[in-house]
Amino acid sequence: MGAFYKMPMNEHSSSVVSARKLGLTFETSDGPVHALSNVDLEVRKGDFVSFIGPSGCGKTTFLRVIADLEKNTTGEISVNGMTPEEARKSRSYGYVFQAPALYPWRTIDKNIALPLEIMGYSAAERAQRIERTLDLVNLSGFGKKYPWQLSGGMQQRASIARALAFDADLLLMDEPFGALDEIVRDHLNEQLLKLWSRTEKTICFVTHSIPEAVYLSTRIVVMSPRPGRVTDIIESTLPKERPLDIRETPEFLEIAHRVREGLRAGHSYEE
Amino acid sequence: MNAIFRSWQGALAFLLCLAALISLPLLTADAPSPFSIGTLALIFALTIGTALISFTSPPAPLLAAILFVGPHLATWFLISGLAGYEGKATMAFFLLIAACWLLAWRCVAVLSDMHPKLKGGDTFLRLLIPAIFGAWILILWEAITRGAGIPFILLPPPSAIGARIAGSVATLWADVQQTIFKAVLFGYIVGCASGFIVAILADRIAFLRRGLLPIGNMVSALPIIGVAPIMVMWFGFDWQSKAAVVIIMTFFPMLVNTVAGLGAAGAMEQDLMRSYASDYWQTLIKLRLPAAMPFIFNALKINSTLALIGAIVAEFFGTPIVGMGFRISTEIGRMNVDMVWAEIAVAAVVGSFFYGVVALAERATTFWHPSNRGG
16 A cells, blocks of 8 residues: 545545445455455544444454555555554554453553553553543453453453543444343443443444444444445434433334345345 | 271271281391380380271361371381391381371371361461372382392482481582582573574564574484583583583573464454554563463473483583582492482472472463463
């Protein structure tokens, strides 16, 4: 990459992620695998965008391209108006993985301090940010524990705190609650929404749960596999304030229905 | 009946005592009996009495105390009675030793079932049980070598080895200083450190990784017996040549383990560092080295024993007139096997201590590893 792509910046001055005809092909011994093809997408500042689709549809790959953990082979993408590599080097996003990926030799405090140490924050600044982010994810008082002394849900919250500790406006979350049980997941979804409205971050969220995607998002990107592509983009009509029981309303069910239709369409194309 | 099954060692010991009673005396006829009737009666009273008590069930600590005192006191009378009559013990003597051993076994069994509430008591038991176990290896060794009169050259009794250690502290200390403090420590530190540094270099430079590691595996298969005399030619007779052998022996385990350890960090953890735009050294220090610690300590532990073996064997091939390997090779030639055993005992103690220190450091450093958690 390296080149700076010309984007219609004036039109989308608040655009955080902008992809044009994005494609990524992995060369494997069984021939090329088209992980992504022809993806056009605009993520605006303050959006909560969910990517949903069956496995192999490229939703995680797309997130990894934004994060510069993979390179696109065709098309253009800009993150905060920069190439993904420049965006990564200027530390403009926080990434939450499928597993907490906390370092077991560090306490929760020290795990949250990790990005701050690397980015050169002062000790006083680190302490203050650790306290603030632990409070944001409701883990105050657990800072001195080691990750393996906490439950899976608490560990994932700590990893979210770690991604929030430094000043990145963009939060990339790759199925962060996929390994957790339904009850913990509901609770964390609710907390995540509160956190989003409090911090005004832009969030890209990968999931394979329809209710989770509908409950959380302002926009839902439905993807389908072979080749990985976007089949539908649904603007949510739900209000910003969302109690958990909004999931029983007809409006919610209607959006969920549309997502399900989109997923089914992607599948029938295959057969 | 249940009581007898519970203490089958006691039952067997009782039968052995009866058999010993029938096959008296304790020493062959040509030895003027050193066991007075009183001592003999006391030995039998202690063994049979303890065997009978083992069928009853008093409080566990009391039972353990009786089982501890009875057979050990009897054993002490038996072995001290041997003095001057080595090789003259009869069947009755060994039957009584066997009975005492069974009762001590019962004692260890009772102790193993005890779960003291006090933390100190638990630690005490953890030390006492293996101590009794180890003591009986020495007791049986002593009783058999002296009772059956096994030639000193083949296997000296532990008491003679102990006396030799006590009598040659100055020599042994000089040997330890020469072999351990000079050759082993220097070689170990330099060998491990250079293995570690080369592993980091190999991690950074692809051609080293591709070229050096396969050759490293070949060098690690070099026979020490072949290398040691060459090192003596290169570095002279003093400890430097032994340290060189130790360096060669410890370098490659450290190199191979560190390289493997540097690859142990998970893909997700590495992606995390990449997402922070962390540079090579930050990733190395904050992620890859901590993740490699279990591998590095594995190498340190392997090397702690390798270094000792290397230094002692290397001294067989030319050395100034001091050093553990030198002492072993010369004293065996002079038939002073007790001195050889004394050196072996000292090497075993030093080696265990060395290993223990490394193992303690490991527990402190890799407390987070699943195998150490909560320990």
